[in-house]
Amino acid sequence: MPHDIEIRKQAFDFPPESAPIWHPEQPEWSHMVNGASLAMPYLEPFLIKTMREAVEQIEDEDLLTDVRHFIGQEAQHYTTHRRYNEMLKANGYPELADVEASMTRDYERFAKKSLEWRLAYAAGFETMTMGITEWLINHRDELFHGADPVVASLVLWHMVEETEHKSVAFDVYQSVSGRWLPRVWGLLRGSLHVGFLSRRGYRAMLKKDGKWHSLRSRLALWHMVAKFFVHAGSAMLRATLPGHHPDETENPQWVSEWIHTYQQRDTGEPLMLDTRRAGLPIG
Secondary structure, three states, rough: OOOOOOOOOOOOOHHHHHHOOOOOHHHHHHHHHHHHHHHHHHHHHHHHHHHHHHHHOOOOHHHHHHHHHHHHHHHHHHHHHHHHHHHHHOOOOHHHHHHHHHHHHHHHHHHHOOHHHHHHHHHHHHHHHHHHHHHEEEEEHHHHHHOOOHHHHHHHHHHHHHOOOHHHHHHHHHOOOOHHHHHHHHHHHHHHHHHHHHHHHHHHHHHHHOOOOOOOHHHHHHHHHHHHHHHHHHHHHHHHHOOOOHHHHHOOHHHHHHHHHHHOOOOOOOEOOOHHHHOOOOO
């Protein structure tokens, strides 16, 4: 059976007055998320193109359905992040265009790799996101309480949908190749590469803010980076096992609550979180 993957068009609004430091009490965390957002319009089209090439070698109709829905979700993600990133550049960080140019060059180079290499990269990155999803959702109070509700809602919507399509890239890799060692290499390559892409972005923004050489700011940054690696690392460690499958990872309960609320409303409007209240309930 195909997985239950729904394509949702979330029309988030990023008005000109939006603040790039969307969590006033945590500027370093704000820019870590901004750096990750900056990578999405380059990473996700690469994943989409790789999946489209792979479908020529797939006969399983259920998997082909999953791939179509994966592509639909990822397209919504990167177009939304692109609009958010344009706001970042317009509101004080035009130098991010140079960072984006470097990301373009990276993925142009990766596009020349073999299909197996690209599928392993895709499956590896998508596997790593399970640890990040668990962190962001289960620790949402710590990470998003008092933040701009639009950005918090954008991030957690993205994470909810990561859980829905968490096995698709893995299943495609298994269908086309299935070799264990290249998959583990792809896990390391994809996860670390996207992490360094994000670093390019938040480094540029913290430099612009005059915080990059501040010991206090650097300690706050390292604190969050360490948490990132702890949670990403746990997912990566599980994924190195030869018999691992992403469906074995249980989704946070809040994911089901988010999906249920979205289905009940059925308005097409983005689900907005109340970041002023404990638990970040949907307002």
